[in-house]
Amino acid sequence: MARWDPGTEDRLRQAALDLFAEHGYDDVTVTQIAERAGITRRSYFRYFPDKREVLFAGAEQLPLAIAEAVLASAEKSAPAIALDAARQVGALLVGRVDRTAERRAVIASSPELQERERTKAAAITTALCDALVERGAAVDEARLVARLVAVCFQEALERWIDTGEAFESCLDLVAASVRSAAEVFPPQVSS
Amino acid sequence: MARWDPGTEDRLRQAALDLFAEHGYDDVTVTQIAERAGITRRSYFRYFPDKREVLFAGAEQLPLAIAEAVLASAEKSAPAIALDAARQVGALLVGRVDRTAERRAVIASSPELQERERTKAAAITTALCDALVERGAAVDEARLVARLVAVCFQEALERWIDTGEAFESCLDLVAASVRSAAEVFPPQVSS
DNA sequence: CAAGTGATGTCTCAGTGTGCCATCACCGAG
DNA sequence: CTCGGTGATGGCACACTGAGACATCACTTG
Numbered sequence: 001m002a003r004w005d006p007g008t009e010d011r012l013r014q015a016a017l018d019l020f021a022e023h024g025y026d027d028v029t030v031t032q033i034a035e036r037a038g039i040t041r042r043s044y045f046r047y048f049p050d051k052r053e054v055l056f057a058g059a060e061q062l063p064l065a066i067a068e069a070v071l072a073s074a075e076k077s078a079p080a081i082a083l084d085a086a087r088q089v090g091a092l093l094v095g096r097v098d099r100t101a102e103r104r105a106v107i108a109s110s111p112e113l114q115e116r117e118r119t120k121a122a123a124i125t126t127a128l129c130d131a132l133v134e135r136g137a138a139v140d141e142a143r144l145v146a147r148l149v150a151v152c153f154q155e156a157l158e159r160w161i162d163t164g165e166a167f168e169s170c171l172d173l174v175a176a177s178v179r180s181a182a183e184v185f186p187p188q189v190s191s
Numbered sequence: 192m193a194r195w196d197p198g199t200e201d202r203l204r205q206a207a208l209d210l211f212a213e214h215g216y217d218d219v220t221v222t223q224i225a226e227r228a229g230i231t232r233r234s235y236f237r238y239f240p241d242k243r244e245v246l247f248a249g250a251e252q253l254p255l256a257i258a259e260a261v262l263a264s265a266e267k268s269a270p271a272i273a274l275d276a277a278r279q280v281g282a283l284l285v286g287r288v289d290r291t292a293e294r295r296a297v298i299a300s301s302p303e304l305q306e307r308e309r310t311k312a313a314a315i316t317t318a319l320c321d322a323l324v325e326r327g328a329a330v331d332e333a334r335l336v337a338r339l340v341a342v343c344f345q346e347a348l349e350r351w352i353d354t355g356e357a358f359e360s361c362l363d364l365v366a367a368s369v370r371s372a373a374e375v376f377p378p379q380v381s382s
Numbered sequence: 383c384a385a386g387t388g389a390t391g392t393c394t395c396a397g398t399g400t401g402c403c404a405t406c407a408c409c410g411a412g
Numbered sequence: 413c414t415c416g417g418t419g420a421t422g423g424c425a426c427a428c429t430g431a432g433a434c435a436t437c438a439c440t441t442g
Contacts (some may be wrong), residue, residue, distance in 0.1 A: 008420095029397065040422055045399065079375040118309040119302070135363070144346055144365065145372050151338045174335065175376040181336050181371035184270040184364040199389095220428065234390055236430065 003089040005083040009047050009057065011037040016054040021102050025110040055103060058096070059120045063127030065089045070131035078137040082128055083175055090156060100161055126151040133189045152178060200238050200248065202228040209244040212293050216301040243307040247286060249287070254318030256280045261322035269328040273319055273340040276368055281347060281358045291352060316341040328379045342368060 005006040015036035018180035030051050034044040034074035048054045097103070107113040133139055156171040163170070206227035210219040221242050225235040233244070239245045260276035287293070298304040320337035324330055347362040 001275045030399090031397085041398095042400095042423075043421055046420080050399070051397095059354075077375050079372040083376060099272070114308050114313070115306040118313060119306050122305075122309060141368070141372075144368055146348065147342045148369060148372055151335075151342060155335055155338065172377065175373075177332070177335055178339060179331075179373045181270040181339055182366075182370045184268045185274060185370045186363065221430090222428090231391055232429095233392075233431090237389075242428095242432070 008037060008039060008043075011056065011059055012039075012047055012054055017102060017106065019053070020106045025106060025113060052113055055107065055113060056116060056120055059123075062089060062120070063094065063123050066124055067090060067127045067131040070128065070135060076143055078132050078135075078145045081135065082132060082145050083152065083171070085128065085131075085163050086153045086156075086167055087171050090153060090160075090171060093157075094160065094167045104161065107138070121150060123152060124153070144170055148178070199228060199230060199234075203230075203235065203238055203245055204248055208290060208293060208297065211246070211297045216297060216304060243304055246298065246304060247307060247311055250314075253280060253284065253311070254314050256283060257315055258318045258322040261319065261326060263284075269323050269326075269332055269336045270340070273323060273336050274325065274343065274362070277318065277340050277344045277347075278359055278362050281344060281351075281362060284348075285358045295352065310347060312341060315344070316324065339369070 003107045006173050012033060016028075016033045019032055019036065030044050031041045033051075034041045035144065037044075044054075046055070057157040066089045069088045070081055073081045073084045107117055125146050127140045128149060129139075132142035134143060137145070152174045153170060154166060155174045159165070159170040159174065160167045200212070203224060206217075207224045210223055210227065221235050222232045224242075224245065225232045228235075228298045235245075239248070257276050257280045260279045261272055261375060264272045264275045266272040266275045298308055316337045319340060320330075323333035323337060342363045346365045347358060350356070350361040350365065351358045
């Protein structure tokens with residue numbers, strides 16, 4: 001019936017989210033997702049490499065987007081560049097994600113999905129780090145800054161979902177909090 | 192032959208690391224690990240819940256250790272407490288891990304294992320956050336600080352492996368770097 | 383020496399992920 | 413219009429993971 005229908009990937013995403021939300025991730029099989037989308041199990045794996053990925057479609061664009069933002073940023077220091085890039089990519093991301101709350105709830109209910117989500121975050125961190133290096137930062141500094149800003153990014157995203165405020169405001173708030181927290185760290189002493 | 196021998200769990204860890212290092216994680220089956228350790232595949236799953244966990248045995252102690260360290264710390268502010276706890280737990284951890292380099296290489300070669308490693312790090316972060324809350328920190332602040340210090344912890348561990356310096360020195364260095372990086376963040380403005 | 387306990391082995395099964403090949407729809411060349 | 417090519421799909425088979433159910437063995441305790 002649905003063979004050759006366009007939008008199969010979209011139907012798979014919808015079907016998966018529906019089923020996961022209703023029965024829980026573990027109690028849903030790939031076969032069920034595929035059948036609800038009108039294809040077979042075998043064809044599902046031609047759209048997504050495994051059962052988890054169906055919830056993270058589109059996430060592969062974020063690393064590229066953040067790398068571009070870094071290379072295009074007018075800021076000078078690595079932390080400022082990275083935060084600037086996070087601001088832009090976050091603002092872009094915010095409009096795109098569908099069924100945010102349901103998706104969040106499903107992921108929160110499954111350790112497997114949380115693992116995958118962390119992988120996506122790690123990919124962003126890596127891309128950010130590489131881009132900073134490409135802009136001339138030292139590898140050590142780039143990695144640290146990337147991780148730091150990745151934390152800000154995630155935290156800001158969560159606050160955005162929870163509060164509904166503008167993403168930029170969330171990010172600024174988080175950045176200011178990080179700054180305050182880091183001020184407590186010892187400047188150089190060792191004991 | 193090995194039935195009822197003590198130290199089965201150790202043998203499984205050794206066998207797994209041997210096999211993973213030699214043939215790669217994907218090309219080793221649980222059956223092979225179990226047989227090299229002198230038990231059956233079914234019994235393997237009575238020691239470890241899945242194929243990955245055999246490389247992360249003992250990691251479940253870190254969240255407890257860091258929680259205790261937080262509750263016992265003499266510091267006052269949440270960031271200082273967290274960093275203090277990280278220092279103690281790191282120093283404790285450092286002597287314990289076996290075959291660090293091989294283990295690191297194996298994990299680096301498999302996305303699946305990297306996912307699991309991130310899960311372990313996340314567990315530490317969660318425990319740290321909860322402990323900070325228990326000491327009276329606000330949830331938002333605790334989560335942010337926990338993530339921040341978790342980044343410091345990881346970064347310090349990596350530098351420790353790479354350089355061989357004392358863990359505490361690595362952590363102090365990282366903390367100072369974070370402080371410098373965060374100073375660049377805008378204090379409150381939004382555009 | 384008999385019962386109990388805990389670790390292990392055996393068997394079975396659902397589900398994942400993949401290779402291989404047949405099939406179907408569509409498209410352009412003749 | 414027919415033919416072959418191309419790409420997406422279905423069908424089949426397979427190795428592996430992880431788990432339930434039950435039997436078996438060693439060791440302990442009475």
